[in-house]
Amino acid sequence: MTGAATLRFSKMHGAGNDFVVLDLRGGRPAPTPALARALGDRHAGVGFDQLLTIEDPGQAGAVARYRIWNADGSAAQQCGNGARCVAAWLQRDGAAAGDAFVLEAPPGPVTVQALGAGRYALALGRPRFEPADLPFLADAAQASYRLDVDGEAVGFGIASMGNPHAVLEVPDVATAEVGRLGPGLQARAEFPEGVNVGFAQVLAPDRIRLRVYERGAGETLACGSGACAAVAVLARRGRVGRHVFVELPGGTLEITWPGDDSPVTMAGPTAFVFEGDFLLEQNE
Numbered sequence: 001m002t003g004a005a006t007l008r009f010s011k012m013h014g015a016g017n018d019f020v021v022l023d024l025r026g027g028r029p030a031p032t033p034a035l036a037r038a039l040g041d042r043h044a045g046v047g048f049d050q051l052l053t054i055e056d057p058g059q060a061g062a063v064a065r066y067r068i069w070n071a072d073g074s075a076a077q078q079c080g081n082g083a084r085c086v087a088a089w090l091q092r093d094g095a096a097a098g099d100a101f102v103l104e105a106p107p108g109p110v111t112v113q114a115l116g117a118g119r120y121a122l123a124l125g126r127p128r129f130e131p132a133d134l135p136f137l138a139d140a141a142q143a144s145y146r147l148d149v150d151g152e153a154v155g156f157g158i159a160s161m162g163n164p165h166a167v168l169e170v171p172d173v174a175t176a177e178v179g180r181l182g183p184g185l186q187a188r189a190e191f192p193e194g195v196n197v198g199f200a201q202v203l204a205p206d207r208i209r210l211r212v213y214e215r216g217a218g219e220t221l222a223c224g225s226g227a228c229a230a231v232a233v234l235a236r237r238g239r240v241g242r243h244v245f246v247e248l249p250g251g252t253l254e255i256t257w258p259g260d261d262s263p264v265t266m267a268g269p270t271a272f273v274f275e276g277d278f279l280l281e282q283n284e
């Protein structure tokens with residue numbers, strides 16, 4: 001279409017968690033929630049779990065800054081799978097020279113190590129467990145909490161990776177009622193800014209299965225910050241060790257959390273799917 005205003009984008013995914021990536025460096029305006037919803041619409045738009053913007057860094061030493069919008073237009077503070085895709089995008093672009101560099105994310109710096117073959121290891125910062133960190137309205141930090149969902153008492157742990165996570169341990173992820181308990185917990189007033197809900201099945205001290213009902217996107221094929229949060233909650237309970245393979249429906253992520261005061265490192269894949277031009281006028 002000649003003359004129409006268009007928005008160049010890259011379509012990517014990390015273990016099946018899919019993204020549209022926009023290069024907004026040079027001061028191009030941030031997307032509105034309405035544009036994020038239009039771009040994310042899986043029928044009338046491009047479709048994504050999250051929209052990632054690449055922007056000029058504010059911090060010295062960072063190659064670029066990234067921000068995150070969910071498919072419902074809400075802003076998110078972290079996206080582990082998305083951060084790996086931003087790293088891959090910047091390496092392909094040539095902006096990130098070498099295999100080790102730093103990205104600026106809403107919660108703080110993220111250090112990147114390219115592992116080759118599209119795989120990246122990222123240190124996403126320390127998990128936090130105080131209710132105020134999520135926010136979660138509770139009196140004091142506990143190893144686990146219980147809330148009522150449809151008359152059922154649901155037990156869970158909490159962790160923030162910059163974004164909020166509730167983690168339930170279940171006997172079998174295949175039979176977990178993700179589609180009912182996920183939205184049910186998200187609807188509780190105790191999570192005033194919503195929450196990502198992880199359903200974890202411990203297979204071994206170094207291996208779990210995980211499904212995540214994400215804030216602003218629903219159940220996704222993978223959730224990087226959710227994998228970090230699940231390992232952090234389960235490691236503090238002694239249910240898993242400090243190096244855990246997390247099997248999600250879309251792929252496996254490798255999580256390492258050496259100690260409570262250490263950042264969590266997540267390693268996993270990235271993939272470029274296609275590039276495109278979104279026609280703005282007729283689709284906003």
Ligand SMILES: N[C@H](CCC[C@H](N)C(=O)O)C(=O)O
Nearest residue numbers: 076079080081163215224225
């Ligand atoms: N839905 C999340 C953002 C995306 C997280 C996930 N896709 C990841 O890989 O960490 C939130 O609202 O906090």
